[in-house]
Amino acid sequence: MATRDIILFGAPGAGKGTQAKRIVAHLGIPQISTGDILRAAVRAGSALGLKAKPFMDLGRLVPDDIIIGVVEERIREPDCQLGCLFDGFPRTLAQGEALDDMLGRAGRNVIVIGLEVAEEELTRRLSGRWTCPQCQRTYSDPGTCTVDGARLEQREDDKPETVKKRLQAYREQTAPLKDFYQKRGRYRAVDGLGSEDEVWRRVRKVIEG
Ligand code: AP5
Numbered sequence: 540m541a542t543r544d545i546i547l548f549g550a551p552g553a554g555k556g557t558q559a560k561r562i563v564a565h566l567g568i569p570q571i572s573t574g575d576i577l578r579a580a581v582r583a584g585s586a587l588g589l590k591a592k593p594f595m596d597l598g599r600l601v602p603d604d605i606i607i608g609v610v611e612e613r614i615r616e617p618d619c620q621l622g623c624l625f626d627g628f629p630r631t632l633a634q635g636e637a638l639d640d641m642l643g644r645a646g647r648n649v650i651v652i653g654l655e656v657a658e659e660e661l662t663r664r665l666s667g668r669w670t671c672p673q674c675q676r677t678y679s680d681p682g683t684c685t686v687d688g689a690r691l692e693q694r695e696d697d698k699p700e701t702v703k704k705r706l707q708a709y710r711e712q713t714a715p716l717k718d719f720y721q722k723r724g725r726y727r728a729v730d731g732l733g734s735e736d737e738v739w740r741r742v743r744k745v746i747e748g
């Protein structure tokens with residue numbers, strides 16, 4: 540059976556986590572969100588969490604060697620053998636090259652769905668984001684999770700100062716990956732403005748096209 544590997548690319552707040560849930564439900568492949576993995580590690584107080592936390596709190600990227608090791612380990616698991624959805628990875632050219640190596644060794648290659656959203660909208664979304672601490676679903680209003688009933692929380696790094704730093708890290712370190720994938724003919728731009736359903740219709744067209 541053909542493998543299906545997809546990178547969901549975009550700035551903080553572009554809607555990667557939101558659309559990721561729909562893609563994985565539609566295609567039946569696992570979601571690998573490096574942000575979710577790191578936040579779980581921080582909550583658990585593991586060695587990974589202790590190393591990552593200071594970077595995350597400052598809105599900076601966690602060093603490549605740490606992240607690449609985490610993903611390498613994760614994609615060796617049995618549920619990843621027919622493909623995965625990468626959410627928030629890769630985020631530097633070094634991570635992009637490492638992922639090409641990992642998948643290339645298995646004869647797999649990847650398409651990139653780039654959710655494109657203007658910066659003022661990103662800031663607006665992040666400052667109004669509420670997250671379920673259990674399942675990580677996100678909402679634009681406070682309250683409880685419609686799936687598991689947990690009380691929604693605001694993410695530590697959604698404070699305005701940290702949001703600025705995250706957007707800066709995106710511009711400087713992550714945005715160059717767009718060109719990297721465009722040159723390889725792998726980049727598919729999707730307009731990330733509009734309702735979640737509207738964006739999902741555009742995303743679905745790309746994954747089914
Ligand atoms: P990570 O968890 O990956 O965060 P991020 O990239 O900053 O992205 P977000 O999760 O903030 O945004 P999203 O695109 O998922 O948007 P969402 O769907 O939630 O990373 C966190 C940190 O971990 C990093 O800063 C770094 O320190 C570290 N890290 C992680 N991966 C790393 C890596 N590979 N290398 C190095 N370090 C790494 O939507 C946002 C909001 O908008 C929500 O409220 C949502 O309800 C709302 N929304 C979604 N879609 C729409 C829509 N169409 N219209 C209106 N509102 C919408």
Ligand code: MG
Binds near residue numbers: 555557627
């Ligand atoms: Mg996310």
